[in-house]
């Protein structure tokens with residue numbers, strides 16, 4: 001296997017549980033947010049994680065970033081097990097993240113230049129070269145160099161998100177985790193930010209983990225997807241295949257629920273049977289299918 | 302068009318902050334005929350919510366002021382009628398569903414308490430009265446109308462005990478309490494998962510059809526527009542730049558701005574959006 005085909009990131013049997021406390025503050029059990037998840041991302045690839053709220057997408061992102069410690073399983077980067085080094089400087093040089101909310105991820109009291117300088121300082125980038133590097137990064141995300149002197153409140157949402165991308169790229173990481181990077185933006189701005197991410201990815205040979213609940217956007221941007229349902233990946237594969245021939249009922253329900261704007265897209269949405277005249281919830285649909293399976297194939301005794 | 306249930310004519314609204322006056326709506330015209338499904342679509346800050354608030358009488362004046370226009374409901378101008386007359390209409394015959402289920406429900410009262418209170422005030426404004434028992438009956442009735450499977454249990458619950466989708470249904474039920482003819486929905490279901498959002502949109506559509514309501518759907522999502530409306534107004538920087546039958550708008554947008562908006566939407570087919578041509582940042 002050459003370096004191009006080998007995965008940059010491998011997630012093996014990752015588990016994360018959180019304690020649940022009762023009203024008196026004592027431990028009442030645990031919730032399994034990530035339940036034996038495995039997947040890998042090829043170098044230069046874009047892997048999309050889809051799934052409803054609370055399915056565990058951000059928890060996986062935070063585990064990869066070392067912001068949380070896994071309960072079980074391993075994270076491998078270029079074949080090296082980095083589970084023990086998660087969150088260290090060596091780790092953050094390789095893996096960076098862009099968050100959903102462009103407003104709150106930038107310190108309002110720092111200029112844009114100061115914000116971008118933070119990761120440079122943390123990684124002891126030569127002081128004399130910082131100014132040049134900041135201009136270079138701003139140019140990369142197609143912002144004028146004089147934006148370095150501005151404050152976040154002077155920027156639009158799309159511009160702030162470009163700054164967040166510039167900051168993530170400051171230390172030249174290999175993997176960039178994008179957690180809902182455009183969900184706070186208007187579609188026209190989103191289109192430009194996604195276009196920027198695509199060209200930067202090519203130019204800098206970046207690998208992306210892309211988290212979104214916008215399935216149309218995922219269809220456009222990711223080349224492989226994993227569909228999470230209650231902490232488990234229920235279906236994964238090349239994006240075109242998963243979207244055109246979804247196999248799992250949950251994936252089908254998700255795709256069927258997307259509001260679309262053309263007849264071509266409508267034709268791609270799987271038909272979901274109504275239950276009592278209503279679009280079923282995921283729980284209901286899966287329970288129905290489960291009961292059908294058990295009645296169709298009676299167990300022999 | 303005098304036959305429209307709601308008819309907004311030449312509406313201009315401005316906001317004055319720190320001595321500076323900014324126009325926010327400029328000459329907006331918009332009609333919602335009885336039993337029709339109309340959408341108002343636009344990007345963030347285009348003036349959708351200000352339009353809705355002007356109609357519902359929810360603008361804080363100052364800082365807002367209405368510098369021109371009329372808002373005819375059933376042929377009567379809401380802007381010149383007495384406050385008393387207006388209160389008889391808003392929240393009763395004209396009703397609305399808010400975007401954020403959590404912040405529009407009071408966490409310390411049960412759903413039944415909150416709904417009965419709303420009904421009591423609506424009745425009072427209309428000079429009607431009902432016993433507590435009759436009110437409770439009406440509450441359970443509308444909870445059933447929004448397809449809540451166990452209306453009694455939901456009525457006894459506190460908001461925290463319900464899922465996001467159930468809370469959104471409660472808000473719709475609240476809006477239906479006094480049998481409105483016009484329902485205005487500002488981004489319903491935006492805060493919800495796509496699967497839940499699809500359920501809520503279908504519910505709204507079914508209800509509007511069953512009850513013969515007029516629906517004004519406010520959204521930034523073109524998919525939602527196509528899913529819920531027959532007629533659409535496109536708003537940009539406080540101006541209605543295009544209006545058309547929904548099918549026509551998607552088939553052949555007449556205005557460049559509308560076209561660029563449609564082109565920017567990522568497609569489920571995987572077709573790439575085209576970038577807007579105007580200059581980068």
Ligand SMILES: Nc1ncnc2c1ncn2[C@@H]1O[C@H](COP(=O)(O)OP(=O)(O)OP(=O)(O)O)[C@@H](O)[C@H]1O
Pocket residue numbers: 018019031032033051052053054055056057058059060213
């Ligand atoms: N620090 C924490 N303590 C306890 N439970 C947590 C914690 N972080 C996440 N969880 C739980 O883990 C589950 C997964 O949450 P996560 O934030 O990963 O979901 P998500 O898929 O990112 O959802 P969303 O689309 O809403 O962002 C949820 O049930 C959540 O309540």
Ligand SMILES: Nc1ncnc2c1ncn2[C@@H]1O[C@H](COP(=O)(O)OP(=O)(O)OP(=O)(O)O)[C@@H](O)[C@H]1O
Pocket residue numbers: 316318325343344345346347348349350351352364521
């Ligand atoms: N209280 C206020 N004071 C000053 N300006 C305001 C006020 N409320 C709204 N505006 C301005 O009016 C314009 C229209 O706002 P509005 O809330 O109607 O937008 P919207 O189309 O509903 O956007 P969104 O999709 O983000 O909800 C914006 O430029 C906003 O900044």
Ligand SMILES: [Mg+2]
Pocket residue numbers: 057058059
């Ligand atoms: Mg998340």
Ligand SMILES: [Mg+2]
Pocket residue numbers: 349350
């Ligand atoms: Mg709004």
